[in-house]
Amino acid sequence: MRILIVDDERPARDKLRRLLAQQPGITELEEARDGVEALERAAAFRPDAIFLDIQMPEVSGLEVAASLPDPAPLIVFATAYDEYAIKAFDANAVDYLLKPYDEARLQRALQRLHARFADRKPAPQTGLPVRQLLVSERGATRIVRAEDIQWLETADNYVVLHTPQGSPLLRQTLAALLDSLGPAFIRTHRRAAVQRSWVERVEADSKGDGQVLLRGGASAPLSRQYRPALMAALSG
Structure with a gap:
């Protein structure tokens, strides 16, 4: 899988990159510092999955998820705030990581991500993928x-x-x-x-x-x- 890490805090991006780099089945990792950059990187990098923070300046993670083309990358939300869980799963999130999480919790998220990725079939392009x-x-x-x-x-x-x-x-x-x-x-x-x-x-x-x-x-x-x-x- 090709994974994009999106978080406005550098330490959070560094931690997630370090943990993901040790995992099998992940071929490439890229980063974005905010929601606007996330959409730019998603268009250029074409990730299979995005680990996405929710509370970010200007554009939230939920707004990013709503603006991705169809078929969109798989999404795992990673945030310090549990009140967004319902909205996250309404956005078809694979998982919801509550910060601070440990490696064991990340492993469970990756298992769900790999399972969804294995079951996924390419979807045909529709007339207007990006809304x-x-x-x-x-x-x-x-x-x-x-x-x-x-x-x-x-x-x-x-x-x-x-x-x-x-x-x-x-x-x-x-x-x-x-x-x-x-x-x-x-x-x-x-x-x-x-x-x-x-x-x-x-x-x-x-x-x-x-x-x-x-x-x-x-x-x-x-x-x-x-x-x-x-x-x-x-x-x-």
Whole structure:
């Protein structure tokens, strides 16, 4: 299993990494320091399971769990607060580790995790795997519903999420984000993609380049390289 450790406290991450590194069947370990970084690392690292703290600044562990693509990684919540147990299991958690836990308690969690992992079958991708994205903005967290995203545009190490409510920046690659969002989004340019349901009209010149006009007046660039796939998707 590939495991992502998410906790805003460095000692907690170090302890869990040390214990997990000694366990058989775990091939890779990665860390995230908060909820926003957890979503970024989950998209890039694609873990099989996440050990997830609940109380973190800006984005809680429960919010992270709700924002993971489907099929989501298996989740073991690890927290110092027992009042979140019901909500954790409502989020389909495999286990709930109450801090401070010892190695024996971690072993029981790993047994449950391995059993669930062995029984798991790959789930087919649905039209819109990710329901929402969490964007960090000046100390606050903005929730962007996937259905509200008209088109996507790369900007250095970020992707601009163009919506009727604004255009926040998400630190992620366009390719990784498109994998998470699924087939509802279609690439139109090496630096852009549109959501099919927002497309109103396609305008192209004799060479195939042009623009995709969207409901509400927005537009996205179109290159001839991506035009055939776009037209095939729109006609399907």
